[in-house]
Amino acid sequence: MVSTPSTAQPRQPYATHDVTNQPPDLAPYDAAEDTALLEGLRREGADWAEEDIRRLGLRAGSAEAQEWAELANVHEPVLRTHDRYGNRIDEVDFHPSWHHLMRAAVAEGLAGAPWADERPGAHVARTAGGLVWGHTDAGHGCPTSMTYAAVPALRAQLDLAKIYEPLLTSREYDPELRVPTEKPGLLAGMGMTEKQGGSDVRTNTTTAWPTAEPGMYQLRGHKWFTSAPMCDVFLVLAQAPEGLSCFLVPRILPDGSRNSFRIQRLKDKLGNRSNASSEPEFDGTLAWLVGPEGRGVKTIIEMVNCTRLDCVMMSATLMRKTLVEAGHHVRHRSAFGARLIDQPLMRNVLADLALESEAATTLTLRLAGAADRAVRGDAGESAFRRIATAVGKYWVTKRGPAFTAEALECLGGNGYVEESGMPRHYREAPLLSIWEGSGNVNALDVLRALRREPATAQALFDELALAKGADARLDAAVLRLEGQLAAGSESGARRLVEQMALTLQASLLVRHAPAAVADAFCATRLGGDWGHAFGTLPDTADLDAVLNRALPDGS
Structure with a gap:
């Protein structure tokens, strides 16, 4: 068979695969820009x-x-x-x-x-x-x-x-x-x-x-x-x-x-x-x-106290890492005619995540400071470390899976794909709540400390007292917590420890974070002006101030 020359015009190669509206690689970036x-x-x-x-x-x-x-x-x-x-x-x-x-x-x-x-x-x-x-x-x-x-x-x-x-x-x-x-x-x-x-x-x-x-x-x-x-x-x-x-x-x-x-x-x-x-x-x-x-448990418990702090640290790290990934994506991705970062609902989600991340990081470093001073012989800090590390281990690690899931969702379907790295972070998050004592173990450990070591409760309330009078919602939460401690039961241990964690985080933010961050955290986590998912901050929240602090380069 004799072939004849084709008269068809050559097609543009891969014209349907032009890549647009995708973010560039995040790396290199500064993980300490926090x-x-x-x-x-x-x-x-x-x-x-x-x-x-x-x-x-x-x-x-x-x-x-x-x-x-x-x-x-x-x-x-x-x-x-x-x-x-x-x-x-x-x-x-x-x-x-x-x-x-x-x-x-x-x-x-x-x-x-x-x-x-x-x-x-x-x-x-x-x-x-x-x-x-x-x-x-x-x-x-x-x-x-x-x-x-x-x-x-x-x-x-x-x-x-x-x-x-x-x-x-x-x-x-x-x-x-x-x-x-x-x-x-x-x-x-x-x-x-x-x-x-x-x-x-x-x-x-x-x-x-x-x-x-x-x-x-x-x-x-x-x-x-x-x-x-x-x-x-x-x-x-x-x-x-x-x-x-x-x-x-x-x-x-x-x-x-x-x-x-x-x-x-x-x-x-x-x-x-x-x-x-x-x-x-x-x-x-x-x-x-x-x-x-x-005396094996007493001996090795010193090891567990340290590894529990590291579980809090790594949960806070995963929060920060996935927040940075989500922030990078929404800065470079557009939908419905606008960049995602400029859309009000996405800004609400990111700001809510930023609040959670800052609270986790701030608590982690406060626990590390207590550990450092306890090693050097500070009895008050030792008592605070004893109770606050168990509280932080319970709460911060519990927040990790929900946080990473929400950050993953900011990337949409791209976040569900292994190449994004987000699935690896999401799979990692539940581990930190399980290792070194699951949620129940840590909640019951808090009760054990309160009952056997009265100095721990005093150390916690001494810490909370440092923010007394700075925020009415925080003052009310401290009073509620005092009542909960008096009526504490084993079946209600998780509820009690959750309130201890939120109150402690709020007190640290009231003392050390800008007013916009502390106010939004107290309004939602203590004041009840919040939904059941991230991204439900009230209209009164200063989203711009929260985001400019958490994601300073261009958010």
């Missing part, structure tokens, strides 16, 4: 760290760091139980991006470094660093958090603390499994929960039997949820002859041999995919007693 964060950093005594926080914010928002975060979640950790010859090794392989993130976090002092820093505000500086570096990936925040939290618990056994604390407070990251004392720096994990009990650790069945060497025990049992199994050492709860006790378990023993730490599987989690969470099995595992036998 007025509430920087003000809180200065107010809580860590103004000396501002230059480092600003530098870290630029690094967190860089295209490189954002790519590390994405790759670490796409290429999930892989368990290798045996080597090629059949030897049991129980190792987890991570993508190089995970190691880049970890190396940066440890070098920036986001692990145990504050415990070796004598400057007032060192723990505040670490928390502020977490609030900006958390704009990358949440998963690697788990081992850094546990390493930070292990130090005060380990101090219950001074001979062990003398050996391990200098390594846990190091800024050197070494991912290789080696004899701990031969490494430049260590990471710590913890193994508390078991499948039959979860948060009810007193039902643990893992046993610990003393050996001939003083302080050394052998463990036997199965832990249900142990994150970051490639850490160097773990604080573990087990039943010793005198009751539930705390133990230090190294992966590599002093003679260079591998301890019995058999990883049965990695958890297939909803989110937090970059972080390996595992089920280790102990069988003749060597461990060293930390603190007295039978």
Whole structure:
């Protein structure tokens, strides 16, 4: 068949795929461009760290760091139980991006470094660093958090603390499994929960039997949820002859041999995919007693207090990160003839989210300040930290999922697509309410503190009294709270803790935030002039002032 020349005109290639009305990439951006964060950093005594926080914010928002975060979640950790010859090794392989993130976090002092820093505000500086570096990936925040939290618990056994604390407070990251004392720096994990009990650790069945060497025990049992199994050492709860006790378990023993730490599987989690969470099995595992036998919960609770603060911090970080993403999108996206950011209802949604984000950030830094001053011997701050951290853990982490869902919706269908990054943040949010005690556990812990430690209630009301007379709605909320405390019941614990959190957040904003922010928060969260979803601020709210503070570059 003879072909004939075509007379058809060539078509314009891909004319139907011209990309318009889409925002440019957010990165690079400055994750520390957060007025509430920087003000809180200065107010809580860590103004000396501002230059480092600003530098870290630029690094967190860089295209490189954002790519590390994405790759670490796409290429999930892989368990290798045996080597090629059949030897049991129980190792987890991570993508190089995970190691880049970890190396940066440890070098920036986001692990145990504050415990070796004598400057007032060192723990505040670490928390502020977490609030900006958390704009990358949440998963690697788990081992850094546990390493930070292990130090005060380990101090219950001074001979062990003398050996391990200098390594846990190091800024050197070494991912290789080696004899701990031969490494430049260590990471710590913890193994508390078991499948039959979860948060009810007193039902643990893992046993610990003393050996001939003083302080050394052998463990036997199965832990249900142990994150970051490639850490160097773990604080573990087990039943010793005198009751539930705390133990230090190294992966590599002093003679260079591998301890019995058999990883049965990695958890297939909803989110937090970059972080390996595992089920280790102990069988003749060597461990060293930390603190007295039978006082395991009291020993390890120091660790939990620190990790709960980090759950609040990471929830506040997710709020801020998704608010920034939403704000960036609506600045560059138009619909129905106008930019989304210029449309009144979208501005209401964003301003409402901004209020929630500032309240979470402000409370987080106040908790960090209390922790810093408690470490330095302030009894009043210690009592405030005890109750306010549990309150903040309950409330801020509860707000996270609803917040991230609303921020995701600001991107419309684009936000529901994995490429936007929003689904990863959304999956991450519920975890922070579950880890270190779910909502009920934290609400009941608040009741326990109020009943057993009366100084905690006094410390809370002393804090609220600092804003007395500044806002009538706040004063009324404090009076209501006093009545609720008097009539508190276990079934009403969530309601009580919610009111404690809102009242505390309002008092902090009344004292430290601009009038537009404090007034809108008090009108809605305390005064009832609010709907049941974000974006229902009253017409009296100064949306422009709230947004210009939260999203200063062009909102």
